[in-house]
Amino acid sequence: MPKVRVVFFASLKESIGQSEYIAELALPLSISELKHQLANELDNGQALLAKGIQSSIDFEFARDLDVVPNTVNEVAFFPPVTGG
Amino acid sequence: MILVQEEDFQVDTLYKSLLKANQTGAVAMFVGLVRQFSDLPKEACSFELEHYPGMTERNLQAIVDEANARWPLLDVCVVHRVGRLSVDDQIVFVGVSASHRAEAFQACDFIMDYLKSRAAFWKKESEGSQSHWVEANTNDEESLERWSK
Numbered sequence: 317m318p319k320v321r322v323v324f325f326a327s328l329k330e331s332i333g334q335s336e337y338i339a340e341l342a343l344p345l346s347i348s349e350l351k352h353q354l355a356n357e358l359d360n361g362q363a364l365l366a367k368g369i370q371s372s373i374d375f376e377f378a379r380d381l382d383v384v385p386n387t388v389n390e391v392a393f394f395p396p397v398t399g400g
Numbered sequence: 401m402i403l404v405q406e407e408d409f410q411v412d413t414l415y416k417s418l419l420k421a422n423q424t425g426a427v428a429m430f431v432g433l434v435r436q437f438s439d440l441p442k443e444a445c446s447f448e449l450e451h452y453p454g455m456t457e458r459n460l461q462a463i464v465d466e467a468n469a470r471w472p473l474l475d476v477c478v479v480h481r482v483g484r485l486s487v488d489d490q491i492v493f494v495g496v497s498a499s500h501r502a503e504a505f506q507a508c509d510f511i512m513d514y515l516k517s518r519a520a521f522w523k524k525e526s527e528g529s530q531s532h533w534v535e536a537n538t539n540d541e542e543s544l545e546r547w548s549k
Binding site: 327368372377396398 | 432449450451452454455458459480491492512515516517518519520521522523524533534535536537
């Protein structure tokens with residue numbers, strides 16, 4: 317199965333205890349499916365299932381039903397943004 | 401011009417960069433600062449801004465592109481700082497130049513609204529030995545609704 321880099325930011329990174337993880341994924345799969353896979357694989361992965369956790373696929377904002385394609389380079393998960 | 405950087409910025413320099421000879425009739429600018437968030441002395445407080453290199457810049461470019469599509473603008477400048485900051489430090493600059501004030505004001509307002517909710521930045525406040533990540537404000541998301549076409 318392809319290996320995909322998954323990165324975490326801000327409070328989610330601290331909850332999970334790591335900034336990145338190389339996941340073996342049966343692509344394509346949805347963001348929601350990926351969240352649940354990682355929630356099981358990572359020690360503190362349940363944090364991914366918290367309300368409001370957002371995601372991106374190759375630097376573009378994604379939603380739970382969006383599909384991670386075979387060509388993906390990087391997926392990210394993070395809490396709602398708070399810039400400005 | 402879009403910049404994500406640790407260094408501070410000079411508003412007068414950015415302002416001058418927005419001016420186009422014989423064309424500019426209006427420049428609207430916004431500067432966001434780190435406001436006091438604790439009862440502790442300023443020296444005991446710090447503020448950290450994390451971003452997602454690669455994505456954050458794309459987010460800002462998409463917002464500026466949308467502003468350019470909505471209004472006839474001459475130039476746009478967005479500078480957002482990251483890293484460790486202190487109370488009263490400058491965080492963000494948005495400047496827009498146009499022929500007339502209406503589009504300059506509106507585009508500046510639009511860019512800040514979208515930057516708050518659609519750009520990958522996260523704030524963390526520390527006071528003494530305590531620190532916490534700032535939670536998103538639901539009002540920021542609601543502010544976007546007024547721009548829906």
